[in-house]
Amino acid sequence: MKWKSALAAALLPLAAAAQPTHVPSFSGKTITILVGYKPGGGYDATARMLARHLPDHLPGKPTVIVQNMPGGNSIIGANHMYNVAKPDGLTIGTFNRNLPIAQLTKVQGVKFDMLKFAWIGSAANEATILAIRADLPYKNWDELRKAKENVVIGSTGPGANTHDFPLLLKDLLGVKLKIVSGYSSSADIMLAVERKEVDGRAGSYTSLKPFIDRNLVRPIIRARSNESVIEKLPVDESFAPNPRAKAIMALRSAPEVIARPYVLPPNTPADIVKVYRDAFAATIKDPALIAESQKAQFDLEYTSGDEAVKVLKEVLSQPKDIVDEFSKYVKFGE
């Protein structure tokens, strides 16, 4: 076996030399990561972290900078990537994971087709969970389901996972929840939890983790996801009373697999796409990046472009009646 890998290693440079034109080099170039949000949020922080480490894994060690194009819950940025940015590999875009929902529910102003982007993949996946105050009498999902009195859940507003996830639990699974919306950020809801104004909130597992560790809140139920740490939590879909409810819950959680989507403009040459996919896969495994991201308390995990397209196809090919039913509960937002 050993000699095989040794041979492969010896032949590798030859193979590369045989087709030099197929590996585009970015030597001396500046690559821009276009972020669909203002500086300061999770999408922006991820992009800035990647911008520091991508150059090491791209041919020619280009400079990578981050540019913010906020507005319309990042539809503006996606429209720009789709219609204006050149497919030369010098502009990559990252935006709201829920944009497929915007396309599906035909939100006004959407001027892109998610499937036609050249997908690099996703830099992280996110798991939405519901957590309630640890001092409540409900210790787990079974007890919460049987709750007689309303459990108050704070939310930022329709379209955010703080709102839609508990809304489906309430309307489709019949849990006694009362959703109070209008908080300006998930941080604000957390403070409301502290002062016992609300009993809990939904949100990504990573953002809730410090408060779970501090024993302020207790995780109760989760949406379907790839996150391995919280595998033990029950999944909302498995309690769906009928296939339709299950489909709606699945549709809401589907984009969370591609929580930090990264794309190239449509019609980007395949060799450039491949270079980026390889670079992303390598960067996210880079120990230097892992050390940094752990310090900053977010987990990065690469989901391939093919996988992302598969998820999108599933989301965008839903029959009309499911989409209509879905839009009754979920609006595009955040």
Next chain:
Amino acid sequence: MLDAFIQGLLLVLQWKAFVFMLAGIFVGFWVGLLPGLGGATTLALMLPFIYNMQPVEAFAFLLGMHSVVATTGDITSILFGVPGEATTAAIILDGHAMAKRGEAGRALGAALASSFVGALIGAAALALAIPIVRPLVLTFGSPELFMLAIVGLAFIASLSAQGARGMVRGFLAGGLGLFLAMVGQDPQAGVARYTLDTLYLWQGLDLVPVLVGLFAIPEIIDLVVRGTSIAGNAPAGRISKGVFEGVKDVFRNWWLTVRCGLIGTFIGLTPGLGGAVAQWMAYGHATQSARTAEERKGFGQGDVRGVIGPGAACNSKEGGALIPTIAFGVPGGASMAILLGGFFLLGLVPGPDMLTKHLPVTFSLVWTIVIANIITVVACFLLLNRLTALTNVQGHLLVPVVLVLVFIGSYTSNSSYADILVSLIFGALGYFMVVAGWPRAPLVLGLVLGKIAENYLYISVARYDFAWLGRPVVVVLLIIAVGVILFPAVQAWRSRRAHG
């Protein structure tokens, strides 16, 4: 406690951390001067640099930068009438009026001294509040925050001219502000309200382009009309002389400075109200210190108290804003969210532990704010002659430069040309309001408080039905709001009696 207090100081004074704090101050100094470009944006832009630093240094760098942005933002506001930051717009009304009268030195002296005192008050409040900080912050639930917004809106009465006619115009401006605050997707039903079918307006009107247009454009037009320098024909020698006069003004109005500093701290520590509110409430409060009708009319024409009030509030709120971030691990805004990332890099998870186990670190933050402000104020005083000389530069040299800064400043808020369009539209609105004698301050107050009032009212009703109206703090705030509304009438009555 005292032990931790001193340990905190020693943490800041480690030479390497200190050097990085100086670097942070240097960056923050320039960011504050440039209109539009805000503290949060720059913090994000500077993040790549901190990875190469030790945690303590990184934090000194970020907080040092953050603490001085508001201070130097005042300078741009006073000298050019262009808001350096969204949080330093209120100081324009009287500060720039003084600069035009040839008193730029006095205005800057007063602004720097008051913001220094404000920073000390904020830091002291932060230090003193540590034992009671958790119950203090937790007292303010959504009903209380709603009532705070109402108290803020009540200041519209003080920011309007006296008499029925003045009130009508003030409340018209305030109402227009509230109405414009409704633009954007609403958080109850998800409806896109008044977005004119554009994506740009989906998240509401951005404050920076609005403020830049509303205040800077009328000043630019006036500068062109006068055809002189900003200070007009005031003799060059006089302009920088008043600096110590300005510092003395702060001590002459000592209690006003302290009260406005406390207003700022208080607004800072109640997350959800936002930094832009504090300055206007402080300004409104400053106008209440006028004893006669003539004095009242002097506000907006260059009354130094109109500089001291917002000056003290805009820096003291930073100390306050750190409180929820430290005590609960809950950032109060975009800047604080990035600073929270700094905590994580330190290996600290903000929360109750910060008030016990990591108390020295908490105090080192207090000290960083204090020391960064001392350094900035001293540096500004050294530069003051150069800065005030700018008001003697001929208008036709200043106008193109200020126009460039104004346009870029508004463009950077969303990287959209629509930002500039918003600035131009609100510039026109601001100009016509000035011509017609309508006050602009209520418009801004309405704009920053409209959404807050709506959201917290809905939350209060949804959560407590109408029982929230009986909460003691709500009742107290309601009485304060009524008092604030009636105050101008009391003022008018008092001045009539003094004359009669």
Next chain:
Amino acid sequence: MANRTSLGLAIVIMLLSAHGIYSAHEWPLKAKLFPLVIAIPLFFLAAAEALWVIFGKSPTASASDFKLSEDQPAEVARRRTLLATGWAIGFFVLILLLGFPIAVAAMVFAYLTVQGKEGWIFSVVFTAAVWFFFYGLFELLLHMHFPDGWLFGGFGGF
């Protein structure tokens, strides 16, 4: 002048709030409650102001806000106001057509020579100084990206 402007503002606010009331009627109650609570009184306040201007007598209300200078004769003031507006709008159009980097240089230079009547050499030096400050700070240091002008095929920015 002040009165006519006030009337104009009042009418604009009446139109805005009327539009606000009208377009709110089809929203769900929770979305329209606040806009209506604000827009309806706003409409009547604006109407009151308008009537006051038309039928009222002395307009003595003055805001605690800055007043435009009155040093110049009305005719000169009006001409210069239009001029300033023209420069601001012209600069915006230049930015759209040429993009920020070129527009900044063009506007500063044009303003100095045309409006300021400065000499060529001074104008060139001053423009260069402003431009390098702008470019160094925003492009090189802060990596702000400015889209190309519409004339050069860059249709971004909106």
